[in-house]
Amino acid sequence: MNNIYLISDIPGYPPQISRLLSMMNYARHTTLEATKDLSVNQLDFLLDPESNSIGALLMHFAAVEYAYQVETFEKRELNEQEMSIWGAAVELGERGRAEIRGNELDYYVGKLNEIRNRTYELFKTVDDDWLYQEEEFWYKKQANHYFMWFHVFEDEINHRGQIRMIKKRLKV
Template identity: 60%
Template sequence: MSPIYVIGGLPGYTPEVGRLISMMNYARYTTLSAVQGLSVSELDELLDEKSNSIGALLMHFAAVDHIYRVETFEEREMTEEETAFWQPALNLGDEGRTVIKGHPLEYYLKLLEETRERTLEAFRKVDDEWLFREEPFWDGQPANRYFMWFHVFEDEINHRGQIRLQRKRLGRAAV
């Protein structure tokens, strides 16, 4: 990982890709800090009947990383197997509350690490032109891949706020 508070180029990546990855790295660093030391019961805890568990949110981060990699780099839809595994984490809500539980922190950390490593490998094979390529996105609106990958870590930062709130409610100060 690059120096955590420096947004800049990274060896093995084109300049803009390196800057994007620098931001992704910082978001992930703060996420990992926010969940350090949590037990299975703390990862499964729900604040109320509509909330998501911290474990489900961690799996959501890995799922979003996976689906954006599949769609932007591989330019395909998820397979039936991928959908069966990742859909509860993408949907969250009732499905996530039912399916995503009972795993230790190491399970989620491994998913996060494996999905991100595949993403970083894919980014090594593209250039800045690829990052700025536009295509239809939400509601058919044009977006470039830079925005799409910005959204990946923006979503993580947003949900990390939920994690920090839940951690406080558990009586566990953030590390």
């Protein structure tokens, strides 16, 4: 995170994986900046009865990254036990509103860091060729691991826009 504005080599990782991680790191940096110093009430705030809270969106980022770890490295979907842990964050909506509440920002940042650290370790086990391996993905389409991991931080960037909108409308 020291050179957050550089997309470059990261020691211990091959070139393309380094660049992917650099982009993921920048996306995370901007997410953390957008949520810095938020209170529990602010993290739990809902714009309306159908919206997601900032806290739920932060957990969603961790859940999506974990799900992609499982899918791309273990070649499986989340099991029942993992869904009991991550299901509300994957699904969001009503379940997310009910189950993801009352946590300090440090809790969410800890989860994000825990999952990202696992991502770093997993990426040490593959080379750049792995990024280009194709498999069936959404709706029976072909995708490669590069796209799948692009989607992990693309989803975060998309939802970070929601976080910024929610912050502008906080009433707590």
